[in-house]
Amino acid sequence: MKLDIPAGDFAGYIFDLDGTLVDTMPLHYRAWDAAMRQVGLQCPLDEELFYSLGGVPTLRVAELIAAHYQLTIDAHAVFDHKEALFSELQKDAQLIEPVVAFARRIALTHPVSIASGGPRAIVRATLELTGLATLFERNRVVTADDVVHGKPAPDMFLLAAQRMGVSPxxxxxxxxxxxxxxxxxxxxxxxxxxxSRASKPARP
Incomplete structure (x- = not known):
């Protein structure tokens, strides 16, 4: 994997977690597929749909998947079931080494933070299980529980910048x-x- 780092005088670095630092997206897919089948999904969860929602807060993902398949669900119950299923799979998560290596190197000289669409408990568990918790100060781990509007709104990244004391x-x-x-x-x-599997060519 080659990371295309843009030129610039950057003072702080913000990392998404799932699919960026840790290869958890296939595990999240398995959990979502199982959770949605419990509430009426009659076919395998569409992978393109799932990956298009990368970074979106988990509760909102439940609502969007249900809307796509025209299912009536209790989004909070599906949210809880999906996260319980994912917790059982977390131990299988692998680090995305090139990104982790960059994060470890840059953390020696610059502040680093996490901005993840996952709930706080799951994000903290992933960081602990993968040994990344010591790399990110606790108050520099921003999750869906910390903001009103998740990605694609800018709130998570703006809060991460504020906590690092760095201008956006x-x-x-x-x-x-x-x-x-x-x-x-x-x-x-x-x-x-x-x-990653989630990525499509995007605007520079």
């Missing part, structure tokens, strides 16, 4: 999915696309 235009974002890239642009930040 001095931040560089690492993302694997279109909603996160749109959120970075809305925050006035440059971004690096992490190639």
């Amino acid at each position: 235009e001095k931040c560089l974002v690492f993302e694997d999915a279109e909603p996160g890239m749109r959120a970075a642009e809305a925050a006035g930040m440059k971004w690096v696309r992490v190639p």
Whole structure:
């Protein structure tokens, strides 16, 4: 994997978690597929639909998937079931080494933070299980629980910048999915696309 790092005098670095630092997206897919089948989905969950929602807050993903398949659901119940299923799979998550190596290197000289669309408990568990928790100060881990509007709104990235004490235009974002890239642009930040199953060619 080659990361295309743009030129710039960046003072802070913000990383998405799932699909960017940790290869959890296939595990999330399995959990969503099982959870949606429990509430009436009669076919395999469409992978293109799932990956197009990368970075979107989990509760909103439940609502969007249900709307796509015209299912009537209790979004909060599906949210809880999906996260319980994912928790059982988390131990199988693997690091995306090129991105993690960059994060470890840059953290020696610059502030780094997480901006993830997952709920706080799941994000913290992923960081702990993968050994990444020590890399990111606790108050620099921004999750869907910390903002009103998740990606593609810029709120997560703006809060991460604030917590690092860095102006938004001095931040560089690492993302694997279109909603996160749109959120970075809305925050006035440059971004690096992490190639993954979730990624499609996006605007520079």
